[in-house]
Amino acid sequence: MLAAERGAARNTLLSYESDLADCAAFLAARGLTFTGATPDALEAYLASLRRAGLSPRTAARRMSALRQFHRFLLRENIRRDDPTACLDRPRLPAVLPKYLSEADVTTLLDAARLRRGPGGLAAAAALETMYATGLRVSELLSLRASAVAQHRPVLLVRGKGGRERMVPLSDEARGAIAAHLAAQAPGLRWLFPGRDPRRPLTRQALFTTVKRLAAEAGLDPALVSPHVLRHSFASHLLAHGADLRSLQLLLGHADIGTTQIYTHVLAERLQRVVEAHHPLARG
8 A cells, every 4th residue: 555555765665564573573572463452452562562672763754654544444444443542652752854055055056166077066966966955865966957947947856655745956056957967978877877877866875965064064964964954944944934834845844743843944935024123122
């Protein structure tokens, strides 16, 4: 169902498989299976995760896997009830997204532009595209070379669950991509090919490139990643006046609640507005 109906990525499928297998082993030790698991048994499983020292985020992910699996069993009439319905979700600490300042992004992009050769052009094009669009890593690496046309200022992106969206592409990103493609052999299939041009660049290779560019730019590599660039894209848009609904569409979030992690940027902007324009604000 996850693969066929929701188009879940391979890593997502592996995570669900691992989480459900762990719970299945816990239940089997007590003579139970998923079809007969009770709320008390599942609560005992979650308690065992806490005793084992698992982080609240990992426990929440396993809870999510259990909820979705039991809802599937209910829809397929394999079970007549959902034993996860009354379970409490693990409380997660509020974590603000990490993002770079606009000056740091400029420094990073400048470092990419200084690289020479096809590899340097590819790195510059990848970073320009990530910061211009806020694409997820999986979305970036699945782009076909034909996705970018000189006359078309947008990308058609296939995101999570197979949902498609149109994302504007800046002139700088289009120029970097054009330079990158001009240095590649004709008939390129993937916009960012790997060592084997028949396959896209791997996530690990992209992460390594971004970390090395951060070091070359004089930034702390531990604070820079493709996902941080996505957060930077979103945070900077909000800081310059974008609204949450538009940002939701650009990021490909199914639920605007996911986009609301960026409201801290809105709060900072509103505070500056009040300080600048309220008659009682201090000068």
